Amino acid sequence: MTPPEDSVTRARQLVDAARRIVVLTGAGISTESGIPDFRGPKGVWTKNPAAEKQSTLQNYLADGEVRRAAWQSRINHPAWHAGPNSGHRAVFELERRGLLHGLITQNIDGLHQLAGHAENRVVEVHGTMRRVMCWGCGKRLPMPEVLQRVRAGEADPHCLECGGILKSDTISFGQALVPEVIERAMALAAEADLLLAIGTTLQVYPVASVVPLAGEAGARIIIVNDQPTPMDALADVLLRQPIGEVLPRICAG
Template sequence: MNDRIESLAAEVADAERVVALTGAGVSTASGIPSFRGEGGIWEQFDQRDFHYRRFDADPAGFWRDRIDLRETFYGDGEIEPNAAHEALADLEGMGYLDAAVTQNVDGLHGVAGSETVIELHGTNREAECVECGRRIPAETAFERAEDGELPPRCEACGGVLKPAVVLFGESMPDEPTIRAHELAGQSDLFLAIGSSLQVQPAAGLPARAQRSGATLAIVNLEETPVSDRAEYDLREDVTAALPALVEAVE
């Protein structure tokens, strides 16, 4: 791995604009289970219970199931950023990374210190009112739901609160999607990290970057649909590869 990391580090140092895309593989090392695949969340829960149609028709039932999902998602302890999150924050702090685009909803990039983060699928750390758009900490909404306020409602307008994530059947928000495509098109080095690159719109970002002339580097334990087109295809643990990249850049 060392020679490839050294070579990639030189690319990072020379690039004018570096953008990273992160997927579930960046968060699993923090104890967060993936949604898909063996042992994933959707082996334990029925996806239909978290469809927007269910939320719209039965918000109280949706919130009851969401409490169970949250307990499975986060477990018993506090979820903390891991070495991969910290390495990306370090790269940004050193001036080598312009933005992190993430498919993850756990908010760990921000906790690790990353400042420019595009959350394609929203965040589990907030709840939003479906009427006025006001957001509150997710912890507050869940505490109220657990105390029997089902569904929890907005204190400003009385509208129903919803986790600030994109539900099945719900349209992707335009702003982060557009921004992610802009960043990919402006990059001259695009890092796809811990993502299977099988879910849109994230799956299309590496191709968008390459069409604009960017070098593509993939860090993922398994092959992705675009691995054969990447200049760098590192089948490595992201919590080892990214700190090594930071060290090599320094």
């Protein structure tokens, strides 16, 4: 096994040599900001299995009680009080250095943008919790506007224009991914000369397929995750160190 320090040095060399870095991030990069993952030991669904219903489209649309619980969860989501951590800031350093070709994230918390990334650099494959969409007319508006209505007493707010059900502009279980978003993620991966996968189990498809896709196109691959992933055999470098500690060491100019 390669000693950890040698792996960090090798990863830094690959980053410095790259010109079109594509980063893929999962829940692991945000846990250090106080945002729990879903299925980990302290995950949202692990601690409260009923919460998974709120993320299932069929249940959400059919059951007002589920929606009312979901709105309370949105008000109390830790992301509203969280900020980017050293891992997010290290990824932004790649953009500042002119090396970042694109950032694909499975996260819905918006912390990459708060770290400074240009909106057009970020591909949010599972949507964003910072926006609301109407299931009836498709209208989108900022989440804080609707949360104010909930705080004022509307337990299950509906669209003011068409009366349709409002939900977080995120991809729920049973809801189709947006084809254009996935196509953009795949195109970025195919153009990368280095793919940096951070804090993701690489088990959720089709997003996980950006790793082999990048590799087949000739990109070098670095995986930063505290647990083994199904893609580890494809990696040029594996890093098991804490994300907030190791990313600044390999990304800084």
